[in-house]
Amino acid sequence: MTKLIKNGTIVTATDIYEADLLIQDGKIAVIGRNLDESGTEVIDATGCYVFPGGIDPHTHLDMPFGGTVTKDDFESGTIAAAFGGTTTIIDFCLTNKGEPLKKAIETWHNKATGKAVIDYGFHLMISEITDEVLAELPKVIEEEGITSFKVFMAYKNVFQADDGTLYRTLVAAKELGALVMVHAENGDVIDYLTKKALEDGHTDPIYHALTRPPELEGEATGRACQLTELADSQLYVVHVSCAQAVEKIAEARNKGLNVWGETCPQYLVLDQSYLEKPNFEGAKYVWSPPLREKWHQEVLWNALKNGQLQTLGSDQCSFDFKGQKELGRGDFTKIPNGGPIIEDRVSILFSEGVKKGRITLNQFVDIVSTRIAKLFGLFPKKGTIAVGADADLVIFDPTVERVISAETHHMAVDYNPFEGMKVTGEPVSVLCRGEFVVRDKQFVGKPGYGQYVKRAKYGALMADQDVVKMS
Ligand code: URP
Numbered sequence: 298m299t300k301l302i303k304n305g306t307i308v309t310a311t312d313i314y315e316a317d318l319l320i321q322d323g324k325i326a327v328i329g330r331n332l333d334e335s336g337t338e339v340i341d342a343t344g345c346y347v348f349p350g351g352i353d354p355h356t357h358l359d360m361p362f363g364g365t366v367t368k369d370d371f372e373s374g375t376i377a378a379a380f381g382g383t384t385t386i387i388d389f390c391l392t393n394k395g396e397p398l399k400k401a402i403e404t405w406h407n408k409a410t411g412k413a414v415i416d417y418g419f420h421l422m423i424s425e426i427t428d429e430v431l432a433e434l435p436k437v438i439e440e441e442g443i444t445s446f447k448v449f450m451a452y453k454n455v456f457q458a459d460d461g462t463l464y465r466t467l468v469a470a471k472e473l474g475a476l477v478m479v480h481a482e483n484g485d486v487i488d489y490l491t492k493k494a495l496e497d498g499h500t501d502p503i504y505h506a507l508t509r510p511p512e513l514e515g516e517a518t519g520r521a522c523q524l525t526e527l528a529d530s531q532l533y534v535v536h537v538s539c540a541q542a543v544e545k546i547a548e549a550r551n552k553g554l555n556v557w558g559e560t561c562p563q564y565l566v567l568d569q570s571y572l573e574k575p576n577f578e579g580a581k582y583v584w585s586p587p588l589r590e591k592w593h594q595e596v597l598w599n600a601l602k603n604g605q606l607q608t609l610g611s612d613q614c615s616f617d618f619k620g621q622k623e624l625g626r627g628d629f630t631k632i633p634n635g636g637p638i639i640e641d642r643v644s645i646l647f648s649e650g651v652k653k654g655r656i657t658l659n660q661f662v663d664i665v666s667t668r669i670a671k672l673f674g675l676f677p678k679k680g681t682i683a684v685g686a687d688a689d690l691v692i693f694d695p696t697v698e699r700v701i702s703a704e705t706h707h708m709a710v711d712y713n714p715f716e717g718m719k720v721t722g723e724p725v726s727v728l729c730r731g732e733f734v735v736r737d738k739q740f741v742g743k744p745g746y747g748q749y750v751k752r753a754k755y756g757a758l759m760a761d762q763d764v765v766k767m768s
């Protein structure tokens with residue numbers, strides 16, 4: 298049966314208007330005023346915004362890391378995402394050196410198949426560039442529709458790749474039409490600083506932040522930008538946390554480079570002092586890059602407002618406090634890095650950004666959905682409200698006031714880093730390809746409903762004004 302969403306205010310990255318939406322075969326079929334209700338299921342969106350489903354470009358579900366595995370898998374993680382207004386995620390597929398990329402991708406498909414309740418795609422981690430890897434990359438793009446590669450510049454002896462690998466990945470991405478993503482922190486210097494801190498007897502969670510200073514994020518970001526310029530390629534810097542990194546991204550963009558930046562809700566509203574919470578509770582806030590001194594928050598908000606940063610990812614990488622974060626009692630380097638953020642990403646940006654006048658409503662939609670769809674080859678199937686687009690929709694009540702808490706969240710972990718935070722606005726109902734996943738704040742979705750999405754090459758679906766053309 299067709300569905301008709303009536304009386305809502307439609308918000309896209311460019312427009313705000315009142316109209317009804319007719320949904321047919323999972324797609325938006327008609328947008329108009331006073332559409333005929335006969336033969337349709339009518340959904341009343343009075344008083345609500347209707348915006349395109351959020352796209353989370355940065356998740357780590359069911360991922361082995363830090364001597365354990367992230368607690369949220371593709372079922373609990375995507376359920377929580379849907380409650381938060383997200384209808385598509387792009388998860389990071391890890392690879393192992395010497396192993397075919399195909400095998401790693403199969404492993405990730407097996408994690409997601411039958412579990413995801415919303416749509417999903419994968420980015421592919423590049424840990425080495427060998428003849429075998431180079432031979433496989435075209436197939437990764439053409440057959441799997443994986444058009445973004447991730448290189449870690451940190452986590453020495455775990456994920457870290459060297460600069461030669463980053464440069465060669467940038468060159469390959471340019472040739473093949475992919476976007477290179479970097480975790481930009483100087484892993485070698487961090488390795489030295491953490492060893493020294495432990496030698497000096499510093500074992501508490503706060504030393505996680507003190508051994509990863511913002512200068513090392515700025516340095517790595519600048520280095521990645523320079524290599525991008527040399528390769529004449531394209532770069533997306535994930536989880537930007539500090540002024541030093543924003544400065545390097547802005548500098549690169551001002552030069553005309555195709556460099557993009559993502560920040561995360563945690564960096565916008567939490568600060569380094571959280572790592573000093575007593576009774577080892579600071580471990581709940583250990584992720585990389587670390588939380589920064591409070592003054593960085595204003596720089597990040599301004600960067601979102603003026604377009605120096607363009608997207609918001611969650612960097613969902615959840616561990617229980619009990620039994621998982623606790624692995625690092627007595628040694629901060631053993632605290633698994635990451636936090637549960639997927640559910641609150643959209644609401645925090647709305648409440649702290651739109652409601653507090655830091656960004657506009659259209660910018661909000663662009664930052665949590667549309668821009669991400671454009672950068673990662675999903676637009677206009679996803680990331681907008683237009684005839685022919687997937688009916689991935691959020692019916693959002695902008696007035697409701699609530700308090701974020703682990704007692705009410707849907708992630709599988711035993712704490713929420715935003716515990717006690719008051720937010721305004723909440724997704725009431727969420728549809729993915731025209732089917733309700735959340736209806737009137739109740740889960741009505743089905744594990745396995747979520748489909749794998751193959752993505753277009755970098756730049757293929759972007760409007761001219763979105764891409765900086767190099768001469
Ligand atoms: O601490 C974090 N961010 N964990 C997830 C892995 C990564 O670096 O993105």
Ligand code: ZN
Pocket residue numbers: 480535536585586
């Ligand atoms: Zn990272």
Ligand code: ZN
Pocket residue numbers: 355356357612613614
């Ligand atoms: Zn991450």
